[in-house]
Amino acid sequence: MSGETATTRTGTAQVLEREPVIWTSGLTKRYGTLTAVDDLDLEVFPGEIFGLLGQNGAGKTTTILMLLGLSEPTEGEANVMGLDPAWEPREVKRRVGYLPDAVGFYGGMTGRENIRYTARLNGLGRREAEAAIDEVLEQVGLADRADDPVETYSRGMRQRLGIADALVKSPDLLILDEPTTSIDPLGVVEILDLLRRLVDERGLAIMLSSHLLTQVQSVCDRIGIFDAGRLVGEGTVEELAAQFGDGTAVIEVGLELATPADVERAGTVLRGLTSVESVEAPSDGSGTWRVHVRPADAEGSVRQAVLVAAVDHGLRLTALRPIVPSLDDIYRTAVNLTAADRSSADRAAVRARSS
């Protein structure tokens, strides 16, 4: 699913023109000697989905709690919707919908009653609240189970109810801590689609944290990679790939070739193009060649060259597409790079923290 959604991303350029909904500067949180969040500088813009990526214990939840004013930063400052959450937490919480990690509900109350409580705490009037509750329950697909007690819900349903709960105050910004944990794969697709729809329709910004790489990659416009309280990389998947990739890009070329001689010829042609480092011939009958390009940013010109060469040499081209680098690889490289920077004592501390 990652391939399809990746192509629908909004361009970063248009997003960058606006004021950020979240920015932090030197944000630090220490618990005794343990530094949970270390000198964090972060920006999230309206209309984008920002993914905080990192292992458990990397500082994602602590960062989120500081953004909501639920935890005080040791150093540095945060700004959410133009407000300092440490000083105006109520105002921030009024405008930000938050789905906590492992969200809980009052089991004896129905889903609707739970959401109604949140609506009342947000000062929604009775009629206004009921309309909003109906709408959000419909949006997360819980309308038909809304009047059952929450203790009969599955974990996935609770998670969806949590999103409804965050939405009922009609927030300008959604902060979701591990929104897809414990949801079945089909449910994940639904939720990610919902998030994308919310951003497109309401224009709100979403910050979500996850340790599930493919999900982050499929839905997030920009990603921040967290490791041991530090932001080790930030940007779109492409930008991160350029930063942490091995400097190569991969293009998939589909060719319809009848004879072994044609295959031989196609290989020679592809290898002969500028910036092409190596070419993998299709091992199966798919006819899909993998062309490795170095440097990575020559990928566009190589694609053009393949097109031209195919026409010139009478090769029947059936497919031509760049392979989006896997976030998996980027993440591993990013974390390894920074880990290598640190002293061995530091590394031991990281391991102790994440275990």
Added chain:
Amino acid sequence: MSAAVAPREQRVPHSGWRVIAAKELGDHLLSVRFIVLLIVLGLAAAIPLYFAADRIRAVAEDASGVPAIFLYLFRLGSEQIDILRVDVFVGMVAPLLGLAFAFDAVNGERSEGTLPRLLSQPIYRDDVINGKFAAGMAVIGLVLVSVVALIAGFGMIRLGIVPHGPEVLRLIAWVAATFLYVALWLAFGLLLSVVIRRAATAALIGFGVWLLVSVFGELIKTLVTGFLRPGADASLDTILGSAQIQQFVSRLMPSTLYNDISRVLLDPSVTQVSAPTTIGQVIQGQQRIDTLLTIDQSLLLVWPQIVALVALTVVCFGAAYVAFMRQEVRA
């Protein structure tokens, strides 16, 4: 979205604690523990009442001039078993009432995972504590008033004794004092629920303290003063001093404070709560003619005890409050 209808500035609730209190009260009234406690307290009132009714009939027959006979309903019980009295029973059950509605107030939210969600709503953090305390007070007030009303109703209808103005005032003052005593235990339960992460542990500790105070309180008092017991050749002053220490120790117990208040408020003929501290006072006490106190005199007599109960409640609530404000949201 419909929220656009109302300007956002008007949407911030100024009293989040009211929303919380309303929800908590609803939870309490539908909870099993409410029904159980209502039954327990009902029994605690009904059993002594059965004995009291017999004795009141007997008393009423031979003397019509018994003062404040209506209050006998609350402080008379079985002749054989002294503690079978409404006031003693209520004094014993009241702490449980307070603990029952508070021991899982905060740690319950924590273990259910609802605390981060609750605190991420636009309310002040103290709204949570205040709302829960207010809901506890409301449900306790409800229970107390209904039980007392039942007893009073029984007295009026079955025994035909009608309370007079001063008796009604005394009864109201006693209910208010009991309410205050329960509030202390409610605040204590709230403190436990903040400090102790597991509700079951908090309940056990609360129960332990209750046992200590209401059952072993007497035992501790005897133990402490046993060390300080004056010898056989001690002067009267030493003996009186020892009695004073004993009294001081027992006054550290909130149950003693409450029992003192209860005794004085329910019985206009009680004219002193503390043991005499000088020989002069002893003699004075012997020479005193039995008199009946008016309600304001009785209140004046136990004013220190009332103030002490209020102070203890404030300390418990304050500690719960401060601990909660300083706590991390995450466990």
